[in-house]
Amino acid sequence: MFQTTILNEVKNIGIGLHKGSAINITLSPLDANSGVVFYRSDLNKYYKANYENVINTQMATVIGDKDGFISTIEHLMSALHAYGIDNILISIDANEVPVFDGSSLAFCDMLERAQITKLSARKQVYVLKKEVKVEENAKFALLSATNEPSYDFTINFNHKLIAKQDYKFTFNKVNFIKEIASARTFGFLKDVQALKSKGLALGGSLENAIVLNDDKILNPEGLRFENEFVRHKILDAIGDLYMLGKPVFANYKAYASSHDLNHKLTLKMLENPSSYELVTLDSNSKELLKALS
Template structure:
């Protein structure tokens, strides 16, 4: 099975969630083994998408270096992972990825326009060798060995619209597009007001997030899925794990997880070579796995 990139350059414009300003985004093909690379055109600095580049996880996953940072990368990385893309360059002229409609479907549309092509080098897969868990009180994320990656996520919010939700997602490109990609980020009106008082979330609106007051959803169109909230948490988790730079053969499970716990999980996996094995699939395995991205 071969590594992949996109067939051609594509570009778009969207609003930044925090600054509320238009951001131009360009997706470019890359050669084999280049990985996922972000480029801040305004600062002329490159930031590799990897766990060691993460500098903040408070409200989004943020990567950076001594020259600058890029925020809210998880939705784009989620789409890239869903499409099985190994090598791609993301060019931005601001310090965040545009929020689009609050989901990853806009990025999926860009990837559909670009197309996906094989490169000459063999695709590498990370095989999880033993269960690894990160806990914070009753909250946890964990990953365990599996040949058919799944995401089993549970959330619990003291809100009449959300409550307790669970979703089990079996990873494949088509399942991702159908079940996960359209799930939007969400927040509460009182939190949005507090953020705006700090000059944050200036680009947030009912056009790019599900917003709730104490009792109801403010978006006139309502939800895209009855359990859209937990599906978006899976979308985020896929994006956070994409920082590993290759597909992961492991089952992910979480209760009330977060970007921070996901980040700590990636670091813990990499902390001991006994936790994982990086392999190239044999011909039979490769044919089976290729169906995941068909």
């Protein structure tokens, strides 16, 4: 299996979740072994999307340095992970990726329009050999060895419309598009109001998030899935794990995990070289190739 990029440059415009202003985004092809690279056109700064450049994980996955940052990259990273994109340039003219409808659908549409093309270099993947786990009180996230990568997530919110939800799905592009890509981010009205009072979430609306008050879902169209909340948590986790810089061939399992815990999981995996193997895919990697196709 060879590395990939996109065939055509594609563009879109969307609203930023926090600042509420229009943001231009362009996806462009990149050469082999370049990775996923973000470009802040307003700053003329490049940031590689990997664990080393993560500077904040409180409300989103944020990359950057002392000169600037790019926030809310996880929904785009999730789509790139699922589509198997190894190399791509993402140009934006603001400090956050457009939120669009709060899911990965717009990014999937851009990738479909761009089309995927193979490069001459072989693809590399992390293959888990031993379990890696991080815990914080009752919360945890873990990676384990597998022959068929999957994501298994449980959430438990003190809200009658969410409560305890769990979902497991086999990770591949087809299943991602069908089961995960359209699951939207969500928040509580009181929290949104508090954030807006601090100059954050200014672009947040019923157009780009599921919003709940104490009694009901405020979006007139309702949910896309009965368990859309936990599906979106899986969407986030897929994007967060792609901050490893390469796909990870593993089972992911979590209870009440977050961007922060997912980031700590990637760091712990890399701190334990005996827990994984970096495999270059070739004609001898038949089982891996089958699971990744």
